[in-house]
Amino acid sequence: xxxxxxxYCRCWQDGLTTPCPVGPVxxxxxxxxxxxxxxxxxxxxxxxxDAWLAEACPHKAMEQASEHVSNWAGVRLFQQALxxxxxxxFPTLATALPNLNGGSLPAERAAVALAExxxxxxTDRITDGVELIDEATGRVLMQYVESYHGxxxxxxxxxxxxxxxxxxxxxxxxxxxxxxxxxxxxxxPLPGDRVELTAGGTRTVLAMRPVGEHGEPPPExxxxxxxxxxxxxxxxxxxxxxRLCAASVATGNPVMWF
Numbered sequence: 481x482x483x484x485x486x487x488y489c490r491c492w493q494d495g496l497t498t499p500c501p502v503g504p505v506x507x508x509x510x511x512x513x514x515x516x517x518x519x520x521x522x523x524x525x526x527x528x529x530d531a532w533l534a535e536a537c538p539h540k541a542m543e544q545a546s547e548h549v550s551n552w553a554g555v556r557l558f559q560q561a562l563x564x565x566x567x568x569x570f571p572t573l574a575t576a577l578p579n580l581n582g583g584s585l586p587a588e589r590a591a592v593a594l595a596e597x598x599x600x601x602x603t604d605r606i607t608d609g610v611e612l613i614d615e616a617t618g619r620v621l622m623q624y625v626e627s628y629h630g631x632x633x634x635x636x637x638x639x640x641x642x643x644x645x646x647x648x649x650x651x652x653x654x655x656x657x658x659x660x661x662x663x664x665x666x667x668x669p670l671p672g673d674r675v676e677l678t679a680g681g682t683r684t685v686l687a688m689r690p691v692g693e694h695g696e697p698p699p700e701x702x703x704x705x706x707x708x709x710x711x712x713x714x715x716x717x718x719x720x721x722x723r724l725c726a727a728s729v730a731t732g733n734p735v736m737w738f
């Protein structure tokens with residue numbers, strides 16, 4: 481799950497597609513090329529339209545570009561970095577990405593966003609990121625996502641995460657009580673899906689899976705660190721956004737988020 485996007489080619493606009501066997505065809509209220517008939521009572525026509533759309537021109541589904549932009553955590557980290565950099569530095573990017581699936585970015589704004597993406601990618605220091613790492617390997621296990629309040633593990637009785645003050649586990653009461661917090665800590669899996677967390681001479685046993693196992697033996701020593709992040713650290717989202725914006729500028733068609 482996450483944010484995806486595409487940009488239509490110009491083949492339909494320029495009359496270069498094969499004829500559509502059903503009609504009328506046009507742009508619907510969401511900005512999508514569609515059969516402009518209601519679904520009910522026209523199911524067969526809609527299926528015919530969908531089959532035509534898939535192969536009506538050399539571009540699959542008439543898409544000049546189609547990208548998986550990022551999962552939502554990656555989108556939120558990028559938005560967080562833009563806020564930290566200051567909205568005046570990247571004003572179009574700061575408002576371009578949707579908070580939910582859907583919507584679009586017009587071609588004229590995509591042109592400005594493309595220039596801002598280039599500037600963002602060249603920036604040596606964007607912000608400081610807070611990370612939870614495996615001390616033995618340096619592997620990043622989780623990053624602080626401000627809009628998620630740092631939470632990255634959910635259980636029936638707990639929430640666990642990382643924030644600028646360290647790793648934390650809280651219960652689900654209102655307000656929540658802190659069950660464990662530390663900047664550096666050890667962990668040891670116990671039988672029955674429990675884990676022992678140790679820090680500063682304290683020992684806490686919780687009914688939760690070990691942090692950072694991900695199909696591998698869980699790390700024994702973990703730490704929270706702050707690391708300077710540059711534009712290149714966000715290549716995972718900058719590059720697909722570049723391709724989408726470039727396609728939008730080339731075609732004059734909007735970037736369609738979904």
